[in-house]
Amino acid sequence: MRFPIKTVMKYVALALIALVVFSMAVTEVRYFVGYKLAPEATRNAAFDKYTASTGATVYHLGTIHGQHLETPGFGLGHLQAVIENLRPTLLVVEVQPGEMERKNPASGPVEMPIATLLAEQVGIPVAGIDWWTPAGLALGRRTNDDRDDKMFENLLSVLPQSGQVLVLTGFSHLLEFRTRYEKNGFKRQPFSHEEKEAVFANAPSPFRYPKGTDAVFLRAIEWAAQQTANTTDEASKERFERKRLGLQAFRARLTASSTGP
Helix, strand or coil: CCCCHHHHHHHHHHHHHHHHHHHHHHHHHHHHHHHHHCHHHHHHHCEEEEECCCCCEEEEEEECHHHHHCCHHHCHHHHHHHHHHHCCCEEEECCCHHHHHCCCHHHCCCHHHHHHHHHHCCCCCEEECCCCCCCCCCCCCCCCHHHHHHHHHHHHHHCCCCCEEEEEEEHHHHHHHHHHHHHCCCEECCCCHHHHHHHHCCCCCCCCCCCCHHHHHHHHHHHHHHHHHHCCCHHHHHHHHHHHHHHHHHHHHHHHCCCCC
16 A cells, blocks of 8 residues: 655654654653752753853753752752852843742742842842743643743843853753754853862852742742632643642741751
8 A cells, every 4th residue: 555755754754753752851851860860960961051142151050940959969059059159140040021020030940039039149130031821831841842932032132242141940941942052053162070060069058048038939929829819721720829839838848947048
């Protein structure tokens, strides 16, 4: 039985797309497992250095959201060390720009408000680049092309003409950004294991939460509750409610911690 050439080409194209998607998923799983088994090596593997066409140097570190609280080899103290050792011209975080303007960085993943406060207390400006819609944001672990395209556009819009920029996003976004950096004229620079270890050096232990942490999380709890009340889409409502409960759990952790603010 012979198939028309257009049909054959269609199935070949679908197979190639499936292979690419599968490959990307396997890479993400590999990193996810790596953070569990070898967090120091994996954090280094997800730490890139680029030169933009403008001349700015961009450091992009993949983060692990709530796992930072449970991973001694890649904790919040390591993020503090990176900020203090690099002293970037600008810190870029995975928070929606509008929420950053409303002083609500805890609307993003848990490490983003902490990094924001750490940067601000030493005079480093912070910009948010996340993008999503309540109805469109997937509930699963992976991101999607629309979101990463918009996030990368937001990054380009805040990128300075010179200096050093530190970008903090979940590691899955870094994996997606790598091709976008290349397509937009960024040059990936050599960044040795020894250089990365120097950037992570002197991570404080125990980690002390910066001043204002509790207030920032309380503000986000109120925001999440309001979003839950105002959202009609059930999946989005469930997501905002989970966010609220997660923020409350973090505040309880702060209260119980001897290293709280």
